Amino acid sequence: MSERFDVVVAGAGTAGAYAAYLLAKAGFRVALLESKSGDQIGVKTCGDGLGLHHVERMSKNLTPNPKVFQNKIEGVELFSPDERTRLVVRGEGYVLDRFAWGKWLVEEAVRAGASLFEGYTATGPIVENGAVVGVKAVDRKTGSAKEFLAKVVADATGSAAVVRTKLAGWLISEPLHPEDVSHAYREIVYVEEPVENPQYIKIYLDQTVSPGGYWWIFPRSATMLNVGLGIWGILKQNPRTSYEKAILPRFKVRGKYHIGGGFIPTRRPLKSLVGNGIVALGDAAAAVNPIHGGGIGQALLTAELSSRVIAKAFERGDFSESALWEYNVLYMREWGYRQAQLDVLRLMLQTLDNDDLNFGLSRRILTEDEIYHLAAKGTNLSLLDKFRVMMQFLGRPALLKKLSTSIQYAKEIGDLYLAYPESREGLERWYAEVVKKYNEFREKIGLGPLPTA
Ligand SMILES: Cc1cc2nc3c(=O)[nH]c(=O)nc-3n(C[C@H](O)[C@H](O)[C@H](O)COP(=O)(O)OP(=O)(O)OC[C@H]3O[C@@H](n4cnc5c(N)ncnc54)[C@H](O)[C@@H]3O)c2cc1C
Known part of the structure; x- marks a missing residue:
């Protein structure tokens, strides 16, 4: 079975949902595919921190629903390994209610006219005459296969990047080396003793607890904390083991709201974020800040820049790599060089x-x-x-x-x-x-x- 759209977006996380919103609002027929279904849509393991400047930029297109903001942040407390030094770095932002954020974004995409296919897992690109012309997917409920055909496919499947990495031999298929990722684990916990200065997220540098990364406390409130760590991928250490040994014992935990792990691309930009008929967004484009592993803002940015270039491609009726190349250039000039x-x-x-x-x-x-x-x-x-x-x-x-x-x-x-x-x-x-x-x-x-x- 197959169905035709203007654009197929694989993955309804921040990048995919926002791109689907922008493209549907611009009048394109958009299919938004998401592996998760029902109550799971919007669930994402994350530190949930987002800088104010990202929210301000997004608000030019879409004003966030206030309910997605869990805690207003005034800055960062940065601790040395011996915890004798604490630097207080200014910088406004939010700790998000990540589930509300993810769900809200998908709802906005649908309200703007995108067709959501929940419970559909993209399994790979459909290629004809050297161009991506759609995505193969499986309906997880029935196990049946479906093809989603489009002029442009956006791979927004997160760090697994399941569409672009299956284009063997293409520039856009560049894989991630273990040196270029962080393995992260975090828990959202309720604690007995209120954390000090809950308006500040806390970052602890410690090469024994979180080698090649850091561990963090991002308060959702004084007693509800997002606590986690990232470890340099090349070290092949399980972050959960370190969390349970060195971080968890510091808290009197009275309950857990959510636990989970994941890997984050923390590297230079990919050589190219485009191919014939395809663009990569967010973590699938390895767009994350390599120093702190934050990628929600870059997921928004890549959605914005790519949807602008996709709209131009439709004006010209050209969806080739060279027509989409402008996305690479905009990306590198705006964020890639930083x-x-x-x-x-x-x-x-x-x-x-x-x-x-x-x-x-x-x-x-x-x-x-x-x-x-x-x-x-x-x-x-x-x-x-x-x-x-x-x-x-x-x-x-x-x-x-x-x-x-x-x-x-x-x-x-x-x-x-x-x-x-x-x-x-x-x-x-x-x-x-x-x-x-x-x-x-x-x-x-x-x-x-x-x-x-
Ligand atoms: C532990 C941890 C802590 C983090 N902390 C922060 C932080 O505090 N601040 C910050 O800015 N960033 C943080 N990040 C990074 C941030 O979460 C990501 O950069 C951001 O969520 C990327 O958004 P995305 O839309 O590209 O990918 P995702 O949010 O991963 O979305 C991808 C979507 O695609 C779906 N999907 C995957 N495969 C398929 C498929 N085959 N078919 C269909 N759908 C599919 C997934 O279900 C998901 O909904 C953290 C990451 C981790 C793992």
């Missing part, structure tokens, strides 16, 4: 030990404002200058050299991503430059060459 900058810093941070982190945080090598700027927006040159000066009087030249080298390469690699080619023709030459620069940097901080997945 993602690459942050990826460089992420790699450097993953090589530091607790001693380095205690030292760096206690000396306030970066101020609270600079940390906010780095984590949210990427680097700038004034930071570089500061590092040069500081190197002259701080007692750890090797650490400071590593930091200043990383800032310098973050800038250079970010600039390369800003110069992302306008068409596929320039891509291989451009990417060779990226690999060269990354490998130079990696050698300087003691990592081997960029792994091939």
